[in-house]
Amino acid sequence: MARRHAPDTAQSDAPSRADGLGRWWVGYAARTAATDAVCVILALLVAYVVRIDGSVTTVSGEYSPSYLVVTIVLAAAWLASLELGRTHDRRLVGTGPAEYARVFSATWRLFAIVAVIAYLLKMDIGRGYLAIAAPLGLTMLLLTRYLWRQWLHGKRDAGGFQSGIVVIGHRQQAASLIDELGKNPRAGYTVVGVCVPAGEVEPGEHVYTVPVLGTLSDAADVAVRIRASAVAVAGSDVITSEAVRRLGWDLEGTNVDLALTLSLIDVAGPRVLMQPVSGLPLMYVDEPRFTGVKYVAKVIFDWTAAAAFTVLLSPVLVFIAIIVGCTSRGPVLYTQDRIGKDGRNFRMFKFRSMDADAHSRLGEVLAAEGIGEIGMFYKPKNDPRVTTVGRFLRRYSLDELPQLFNVLRGDMSLVGPRPQIAEEVARYDRTGHRRLLVKPGLTGLWQVSGRSDLSPEAGLRMDVNYVENWTLFADLLILARTMKAMLGREGAY
Incomplete structure (x- = not known):
């Protein structure tokens, strides 16, 4: 399906505001990945030096590789687990506990798998070795992630390291979302453009200081043109499910995320369960529990x-x-x-x-x-x-x-x-x-x-x-x- 292009009247200062937004991620991801590797390798080396003496250099049991091989394999698996666990996801870093939770989850799952594999292969990996490596590595990983987050907050407080977002929705709903995102600059989102229903606001006007760059059907083209990181739909009544699906298709291959806002507030992820029913994503919200x-x-x-x-x-x-x-x-x-x-x-x-x-x-x-x-x-x-x-x-x-x-x-x-x-x-x-x-x-x-x-x-x-x-x-x-x-x-x- 051919995309409709944003009208020429949408040209404004938005491209200059969005220029470079989102590029911060490449360098930041490289830095955190490098410190992750240092933490993992250092923790395993400390465990190796402290627990492995000259008389015991191999794992006891039916399958007995050297501890040096175990250390190398475990380091590679640990870093792979962090990557597969999406601990560097750009949408999570900088705010909230999800980044730390994923680092914690990736680490304990890895060592649980190691315990199962060791049992199945009848390998007796030293408990002292694992008891040092796992908590030491996890502590250093969480600490360095925290320090990088503080550094990132400093950059965001100064107005940098932001991800540009195009908001689509009715004028009032768009203004509300812009206001909420603006209250927390450390979250790293800057609204760089708004697309509203045709006839509601003319291109060239502003919604809550943000320029209107087109109509709802122009959203994908606008986001790509000004190099935004995401398109956020403000309010479910503004766009049909079919239109959301088509917008997702238009954004495929553009590296622009599609985000849907919900009217629920202050409901954390553990209480939310998404279950598709007849192709419709149905969201259940568990009631809060205060016992158990x-x-x-x-x-x-x-x-x-x-x-x-x-x-x-x-x-x-x-x-x-x-x-x-x-x-x-x-x-x-x-x-x-x-x-x-x-x-x-x-x-x-x-x-x-x-x-x-x-x-x-x-x-x-x-x-x-x-x-x-x-x-x-x-x-x-x-x-x-x-x-x-x-x-x-x-x-x-x-x-x-x-x-x-x-x-x-x-x-x-x-x-x-x-x-x-x-x-x-x-x-x-x-x-x-x-x-x-x-x-x-x-x-x-x-x-x-x-x-x-x-x-x-x-x-x-x-x-x-x-x-x-x-x-x-x-x-x-x-x-x-x-x-x-x-x-x-x-x-x-």
């Missing part, structure tokens, strides 16, 4: 990790307690009633960071800020009740460390929505009450995404997103990001 095996695993992980952190940080806890007690009058620990899972009250612990009479002066602070009462996520930036030491503790979130004891008691989790006081919970609507379906956390998605600098609406949305889409892997990522947030101090006061 994975929550048992969360409890075990919380208690074990909290106990380990408490032991490791015990000198820090003692030192902070001494400093707080010596620099201001009042108890070292501050306790307050908070609302936990299913609306149950519990006593939350913190190092005292305010004057002992802080509660009686709350009205004074609210009046100074022109606030009649406490709202959700309320935290004044310049609270006169905070002590000098307390300001330092709050800046680095050190005042929260005693909540490790709340985790050990079972009142809280390491990761979850922040526990709030009864006055804040009383303001919850139906969405807000979703926060109470899980234990509150010492840290959470809100804390690593801006903390008190976020609007209440944004903070609430992040909490509900976490509650409904929780995974243990996401918890590990949030804990890792917490260290950066503490050192960065964004939104902490």
Whole structure:
């Protein structure tokens, strides 16, 4: 079928804006692949040197290759697994946990296959060798991917390393999608053109500052002409399934992706199941679950990790307690009633960071800020009740460390929505009450995404997103990001 060409009146500054968008990927993929190879080879060499001595150089069993051969084959298989697992997919890098999850999955699947092959061939590969290689390699792979992501974020913050997208849809829907993509430049998408239904907006006009480059039937030609990376369909009512299929055909062989947006928001991949029915892709969305095996695993992980952190940080806890007690009058620990899972009250612990009479002066602070009462996520930036030491503790979130004891008691989790006081919970609507379906956390998605600098609406949305889409892997990522947030101090006061 011959394609219709975009009208000449669509010529604008869009080609210059799109020029080079998406080219960043070649160099970035090469860099990450190179560091992947270094990590894999280094991990296997360390395992080889540490566990293989001069007297044992071959694998014991009926089939006994040398450990050097095993190391070479395993390195090649590991790198192939990362590639086959699409861990370098340009649509995943730079944002979200999917990239890390794929690296983790590709690694553990490989070593599971190695264990099966060793069993079938009756090869007794040293457990110490594998026990060093797998965790060391995985740790280095995830760390280098994280470091590359931080580098990529720096480039994207400066306006580079973006992928150009052409949005097609009704004007209002296109504007909404453009706005959402613009809120997160680190995701790496820049809308470089819009195609709308014929007669809705004339070519040469703009939708939310983005030029209209043609009609819906021009989308493929426009995307190719301005070298966009993808065409995104904004809204399912704007284009029929047959038109989507034809658009996909038009984009074949052009290296331009076709993306369909859904009206569902804050629904993570693990809850989504795609099943073709009579040629129609039917999407099922699982209901969120708050009990079961994975929550048992969360409890075990919380208690074990909290106990380990408490032991490791015990000198820090003692030192902070001494400093707080010596620099201001009042108890070292501050306790307050908070609302936990299913609306149950519990006593939350913190190092005292305010004057002992802080509660009686709350009205004074609210009046100074022109606030009649406490709202959700309320935290004044310049609270006169905070002590000098307390300001330092709050800046680095050190005042929260005693909540490790709340985790050990079972009142809280390491990761979850922040526990709030009864006055804040009383303001919850139906969405807000979703926060109470899980234990509150010492840290959470809100804390690593801006903390008190976020609007209440944004903070609430992040909490509900976490509650409904929780995974243990996401918890590990949030804990890792917490260290950066503490050192960065964004939104902490």
